[in-house]
Amino acid sequence: xxxxxxxxxxxxxxxxxxxxxxxxxxxxxxxxxxxxxxxxxxxxxxxxxxxxxxxxxxxxxxxxxxxxxxxxxxxxxxxxxxxxxxxxxxxxxxxxxxxxxxxxxxxxxxxx
Amino acid sequence: xxxxxxxxxxxxxxxxxxxxxxxxxxxxxxxxxxxxxxxxxxxxxxxxxxxxxxxxxxxxxxxxxxxxxxxxxxxxxxxxxxxxxxxxxxxxxxxxxxxxxxxxxxxxxxxxx
Numbered sequence: 001x002x003x004x005x006x007x008x009x010x011x012x013x014x015x016x017x018x019x020x021x022x023x024x025x026x027x028x029x030x031x032x033x034x035x036x037x038x039x040x041x042x043x044x045x046x047x048x049x050x051x052x053x054x055x056x057x058x059x060x061x062x063x064x065x066x067x068x069x070x071x072x073x074x075x076x077x078x079x080x081x082x083x084x085x086x087x088x089x090x091x092x093x094x095x096x097x098x099x100x101x102x103x104x105x106x107x108x109x110x111x112x
Numbered sequence: 113x114x115x116x117x118x119x120x121x122x123x124x125x126x127x128x129x130x131x132x133x134x135x136x137x138x139x140x141x142x143x144x145x146x147x148x149x150x151x152x153x154x155x156x157x158x159x160x161x162x163x164x165x166x167x168x169x170x171x172x173x174x175x176x177x178x179x180x181x182x183x184x185x186x187x188x189x190x191x192x193x194x195x196x197x198x199x200x201x202x203x204x205x206x207x208x209x210x211x212x213x214x215x216x217x218x219x220x221x222x223x224x225x
Binding site for chain 1: 118121146148153154155156157158161201203211212213214215216217218
């Protein structure tokens, strides 16, 4: 079956703009999590959705938001982009909360 | 507050030898631990996991050891192969509740042919 699909793969935005990233989980998976990966910081948890409800939220400013649709697809939005938002954004899906997560290839966001 | 720590950012090992990657955690509520492997330009892939009711789990060349009293786990790869060169992340969660996966900062493993 198809894996986790993230679009777009690469994105270049200007400071101050906003961006929306998309994630389609594995069919049947209801939990979707988002992570930010920057050099030396590992995978920083952004938020997790389960059945359209945000169940967990990481320590990121309110500029970072997300949502999950009834088909479990998820979007992540970052407003008023800053240079420090440049990172690889990873989405992971799992059957339930806290079970083994399967990751997409990520979206590489560059803010200039 | 880094609840899961991988103190070695990088490790180089000769092909055929044993690779040992270490991970420490501080949250005593964590009871399920996972290792992920990540190649450049790809998302992390699940490698092996261990529940706190065990102290060892083996899958082929990969073995994870858990020392609950020391809040320490390690991943052993024997024998190491060039394809094992990647970044390895350990992750932990409290499986009984509503807890997210918490990841360490990763260790870059390089296997020298």
